[in-house]
Amino acid sequence: MPEATLTGVERIAVAFEAARSEGRAALMPYMMAGFPDHESSLAIAAAYADSGADLIELGVPFSDPLADGPTIHAAATAALGAGATLGSALEVCGSVSDRLPVVLMAYVNMVLAHGGAAEFARRAAAAGAAGAIVPDLPLGEAEEVRAALAAAGLALVPLVAPTTPPERRARICAVARGFVYVVSTVGTTGERAELPAALADLVAATKAESEVPVAVGFGISTPEQAAEVGRVADGAIVGSRLVRAAAEAGSPEAAAEAVGAFLRETRVALAG
Amino acid sequence: MSAVEERFGPYGGRYVPETLIAALDELTDAWAQARDDDAFGERLAQLHRDFIGRPTPLYRAGRLSERVGRTVYLKREDLAHTGAHKINNAIGQGLLAQRMGKLRVIAETGAGQHGVATATVCALLGLECVVYMGTEDIRRQRPNVERMGLLGAEVVPVEAGARTLKEAVSAAIRDWVANVETTHYVIGSVVGPAPFPALVRDLQRVIGDEAREQALAAEGALPARLIACVGGGSNSIGIFTPFVADEEVALIGVEAAGEGLESGRHGASLLAGRTGVLHGSLSAVIADEEGQILEAHSVSAGLDYPGVGPEHAQLRDSGRATYTAVTDAAALAAFGELSRLEGIVPALEPSHAIAWLLENGGGEGYDVLCLSGRGDKDLAEVMELTGA
Ligand SMILES: Cc1ncc(COP(=O)(O)O)c(C=O)c1O
Numbered sequence: 001m002p003e004a005t006l007t008g009v010e011r012i013a014v015a016f017e018a019a020r021s022e023g024r025a026a027l028m029p030y031m032m033a034g035f036p037d038h039e040s041s042l043a044i045a046a047a048y049a050d051s052g053a054d055l056i057e058l059g060v061p062f063s064d065p066l067a068d069g070p071t072i073h074a075a076a077t078a079a080l081g082a083g084a085t086l087g088s089a090l091e092v093c094g095s096v097s098d099r100l101p102v103v104l105m106a107y108v109n110m111v112l113a114h115g116g117a118a119e120f121a122r123r124a125a126a127a128g129a130a131g132a133i134v135p136d137l138p139l140g141e142a143e144e145v146r147a148a149l150a151a152a153g154l155a156l157v158p159l160v161a162p163t164t165p166p167e168r169r170a171r172i173c174a175v176a177r178g179f180v181y182v183v184s185t186v187g188t189t190g191e192r193a194e195l196p197a198a199l200a201d202l203v204a205a206t207k208a209e210s211e212v213p214v215a216v217g218f219g220i221s222t223p224e225q226a227a228e229v230g231r232v233a234d235g236a237i238v239g240s241r242l243v244r245a246a247a248e249a250g251s252p253e254a255a256a257e258a259v260g261a262f263l264r265e266t267r268v269a270l271a272g
Numbered sequence: 273m274s275a276v277e278e279r280f281g282p283y284g285g286r287y288v289p290e291t292l293i294a295a296l297d298e299l300t301d302a303w304a305q306a307r308d309d310d311a312f313g314e315r316l317a318q319l320h321r322d323f324i325g326r327p328t329p330l331y332r333a334g335r336l337s338e339r340v341g342r343t344v345y346l347k348r349e350d351l352a353h354t355g356a357h358k359i360n361n362a363i364g365q366g367l368l369a370q371r372m373g374k375l376r377v378i379a380e381t382g383a384g385q386h387g388v389a390t391a392t393v394c395a396l397l398g399l400e401c402v403v404y405m406g407t408e409d410i411r412r413q414r415p416n417v418e419r420m421g422l423l424g425a426e427v428v429p430v431e432a433g434a435r436t437l438k439e440a441v442s443a444a445i446r447d448w449v450a451n452v453e454t455t456h457y458v459i460g461s462v463v464g465p466a467p468f469p470a471l472v473r474d475l476q477r478v479i480g481d482e483a484r485e486q487a488l489a490a491e492g493a494l495p496a497r498l499i500a501c502v503g504g505g506s507n508s509i510g511i512f513t514p515f516v517a518d519e520e521v522a523l524i525g526v527e528a529a530g531e532g533l534e535s536g537r538h539g540a541s542l543l544a545g546r547t548g549v550l551h552g553s554l555s556a557v558i559a560d561e562e563g564q565i566l567e568a569h570s571v572s573a574g575l576d577y578p579g580v581g582p583e584h585a586q587l588r589d590s591g592r593a594t595y596t597a598v599t600d601a602a603a604l605a606a607f608g609e610l611s612r613l614e615g616i617v618p619a620l621e622p623s624h625a626i627a628w629l630l631e632n633g634g635g636e637g638y639d640v641l642c643l644s645g646r647g648d649k650d651l652a653e654v655m656e657l658t659g660a
Contacts, residue, residue, distance in 0.1 A: 062439070063564040066445050066548065068287040073432070085562055108287050109549045113563025136287045136549070161291040163452060168293070185290055187450035 007153030008130030009102040012178040015054045016213040016234055023136055023268045025230030026054040027217060029263055030239035031246070032075040033058055033092045034084025041079075041092050042254040049099040049257035052267035055134065056096060057237060060106040067135040069087035069190030072239040075247065090127035094194065097128025103178065104132045108145075111137075117148035124154060131155030131178040132238060139172050141194045146175065153163075157177075160206055162186050162198065171208040179235060180210045184218045191240050195228065203232045223262075223269035230270045238266065274308075276300050277465035281589065283582030286465040288445070295452045300467040302372050307474060312367065317319055319363050320478065323396065324353045328479075330486035330640070334647025335613040340633030345481045345490070346616070346643040347511060356619065356645030357479060357507045358389040362458055364475035368395035369456035376400045376455040380444040382409055382437030382503070383574035383621065384416025385515040386460030391425035393458075401425035404443040406435035409573045412653045434567040436502075437577045441551050461504025462581030465552030471582050476510025476579035478534045484514045484638050497522040500644065501624040502542065502595065505581035507644035516592060525584065525626045528570035537569035540597040541580040543586050545632035556588070571657065572620035572650070589603040602627040607647060607654055619645035620654070 019026035029048050034041050048056050060092065061079035065072065086106075093102045104124055109132055111120045124132060131154045137145060139158065146156040155178025160169050163186055173180055184199050185192065199216065207214045216234030220226050228237040241260050249255035278284055286296055306312040313605060317374035319325040320380045328348045337344045349357040361377075369377055377399045382386030387403040394401035403420055410417050420427050432439040441459075448457040462469045462476070480498075487495050502525040515521045530538035530655035538544060538558075546554040550565055558566045558578035568578040598606075603620055606627035611617045618626060622644045629641060647654075 061565075063433075064442055065440060067449070069446070077432075080564060107549075109559070109563040109565070113546075113548060113559070113561070135289055136289045136552070138286065138288065138293050140293075141285050141287060160292045161289070162292075163294045164293050165294055172290075183289075183291060186452060188289075188446050222562070 003271065008101065008125065008175050009099070009153060009155045011130045012055065012155055015101050016179065020052050020234065022271070025233055026215065026235035027052055027226070027263065027267055027270055028055045028057055028237045029233050029242050029259070030057040030059060030237060032061060032079055032243055033074065033089035034061055034079035034082055034244065035075040036078060036187070036246060036255070037082045038088055039045050040246065040255045041142045041250040042095050042258040044246055044259055045092050047260040048263065049096050049259040051263035053100060053263060054259055055101045055103060057103050057105050058089065058093055060086060060110050062107040062110055065107060065181065067188055069188040069240065071177060071243050072189050075243050086110055090123060093129050094127040096236040101130035102128065104129050106119045106132055106134060108134050109124045117145045118151070121154055125152040129154060131157055133159070133181055133188050139168065139175070150177065151246045157181050159183055162196070162202055166205065169206060170209045173206065177209055179213040179215050180206055181257055182206055182214055182216045184216050184220070189218050190241050192219035192242070195219055195225055200232045223266040226266045227269040227272060236270065276304050276467045277635045280469070280583040281554050283467055283585045284500060285412050285550045285551050286552060287554065288465045292452055292465070293447050295466065296465055298479050302368055303467055303471050306368055306371060309511040316364060316367060319588065320516055324359050324363065325351065325477065326483040328352055329515055330483055333614050334488065336610065339613060340629055342633055343638035345487065345640045346456065347479060347640055349642060350616065350646035354385070354389050354392050355648065356385040356389065357510065357656045358386040358460060359380060359392065360510070361472050361475045361506060362386065362389035365456070365458040366397050366399065369399060370397055371460070372456060374454060374456040375646065376451065377458055378402045378404070378444050378447050378455055379458045379503060380404045380437065380440035380455065380460060382440065382498060382576060383572065383619070384409065384413040384420070384649060387427070388416050389420050389426070391420045391423035395423045395646065396498060403427050404430050404440040404447070406430045406437065406440050408435040409437065414652065416649050429600055438568065438651065439647055441565055445551065462583060463504040463510050463551055469583055471504050473509045473513060473583065476506050477513040479507065479510040479642060480512060480514035482504045483511055485642055486575065491638060493517065494518055494521050495637045495640045497524055498525065499524045499625045499629055499639055500642035501526045501575060501621045502584060503621060504581060504587060505540070505584045507642050508615070509581060509583055511642045512579065512593060522530065522606065523587070523593035524628070525593055525595045525599040526624045528572060528575035528597045528609065528624060530569040533597060534597055538597065539568040539570040539575045539577055541578060542584055542595040543597050546617040553582045555582040555585045556580050571603060575624065576622040586597070596628060598624040598627040602652060604658060606630055607650070616643070617647040618649045619647045621645060625650065636655055
């Protein structure tokens with residue numbers, strides 16, 4: 001199995017390349033580790049891998065998630081209430097990381113609190129993670145964490161926002177590893193009826209500056225929206241919509257079934 | 273043009289979503305220019321004098337001095353318009369919002385003093401005002417909620433977590449992330465991402481600048497001790513700043529010990545917290561070993577916060593300032609004692625500073641204590657808690 005010898009950074013590249021070779025954007029569903037409970041989140045991760053996900057974005061629950069809207073905030077609160085820790089989140093990661101690349105979405109306090117960035121990188125790598133997105137670690141604060149992750153072969157995936165000035169966007173792209181995460185809208189995570197008209201231009205400008213793939217997240221709530229994003233970007237990230245599906249299901253099996261059905265439909269839409 | 277600090281030793285920084293970075297850069301530039309701009313300075317000075325009523329008096333508290341066995345002066349921020357030091361910051365940031373062309377202003381509030389101050393400034397300047405406030409604080413600071421409504425502000429109740437200041441700040445930051453192009457966030461203390469800790473300190477140092485001049489005029493020598501309560505840390509940093517270079521002046525910050533530091537129910541980030549990130553800056557935070565932020569507790573809504581400004585963390589580490597903490601019970605007792613001794617009803621927040629002083633009298637020199645606000649807002653809550 002040659003995959004095992006690849007670094008996290010390389011595994012992300014392979015996953016995007018595989019989707020590209022099929023003529024479609026990569027599908028990257030988000031989930032909250034430990035939500036609604038640990039069992040269910042293991043079932044959801046497996047369902048993601050079974051239902052057409054190319055990569056998984058795995059949220060590490062944090063008490064004060066400033067980039068998240070009500071759905072994911074509530075999921076984090078519930079996961080912590082159900083006893084989730086960084087350790088249990090990394091178990092969820094380890095349960096699927098041999099099947100597809102897992103990128104951790106962890107707030108900076110989660111990265112720093114457990115003995116510092118190097119220790120976080122070591123533990124993430126041991127759980128098979130391919131990289132991390134740290135939504136409250138913008139360019140200018142990220143050097144130490146980026147270096148620590150890189151030393152473990154992991155990607156620090158930076159975010160670009162609609163409010164990011166072009167000159168800064170170029171500097172972000174220059175240090176990006178894995179992929180660049182384009183935030184679709186000015187706002188926090190959450191389902192949105194429509195994506196902004198200016199998104200295509202933002203993605204095109206980012207792609208022109210980036211050597212790594214460009215994926216879009218925040219607000220994508222339907223297979224059609226994912227397809228719309230897939231026509232311009234290298235990847236589509238679906239978050240709150242899936243977290244809501246998990247919240248509404250009554251059991252681990254029902255949660256797995258609900259998110260699986262949504263992903264299969266989205267994969268078809270992306271291929272169209 | 274001098275730089276606006278981003279870091280205080282290892283503390284501070286800008287740990288926020290990328291969406292906010294451009295606005296923080298804009299604010300940094302706007303402040304660096306405004307504070308060197310004579311016209312801005314004159315407008316601020318005029319409002320200090322004619323609207324806030326500055327300088328606030330430095331009052332020699334005779335009966336209190338007798339009680340503690342040393343001379344004590346109170347810096348009377350309770351006499352500032354709207355009843356607390358919070359207006360010093362709100363007015364400066366309101367002018368700055370206007371200068372940046374941002375006509376919608378948001379704020380968080382705990383005790384309601386910062387919300388009232390911001391609502392007042394928005395009325396003065398014709399700005400739209402939205403204030404986030406936890407529902408527990410809405411309950412215990414009712415008079416201030418009514419004042420904000422009267423002043424034309426919208427108060428948005430926040431239901432998350434313990435429904436206090438931490439969640440109000442989080443809700444305000446999320447609003448700012450969504451509306452950053454049209455909105456200025458008037459943060460209420462020396463917390464948050466850079467440039468806020470430096471900006472709010474610069475706007476609050478008027479307390480210390482005035483107190484230094486008044487104290488020298490009254491006593492012909494510098495005070496031995498400055499005493500102030502520490503929530504987010506703005507009234508304390510405001511009075512400390514002009515004295516930091518005077519090594520002989522002890523700087524004493526009083527945090528909320530709540531039900532006792534051992535109880536885990538307190539607001540003492542500097543004394544009993546860890547290094548971590550809350551609301552955009554690295555500082556002392558009350559968190560568990562997993563890095564999850566814990567709920568703070570204090571009888572005073574303004575000190576009921578699990579974080580503190582990054583400059584205080586630096587002053588603690590360097591040893592230049594000393595931090596201590598006072599329980600709910602001691603603060604409540606001091607609230608009554610100052611009222612009876614001096615005819616001044618303090619807010620519950622500076623009642624913590626008074627309580628520390630009551631326990632630490634005697635000795636050489638004299639003290640200046642920052643009486644950061646008046647206690648009208650707290651009366652109903654104190655009556656309920658003390659059964660008076
Ligand atoms: C009267 C008064 N003092 C003190 C505080 C605590 O804030 P800071 O530490 O920023 O001065 C507050 C906060 O609401 C307040 O209303």
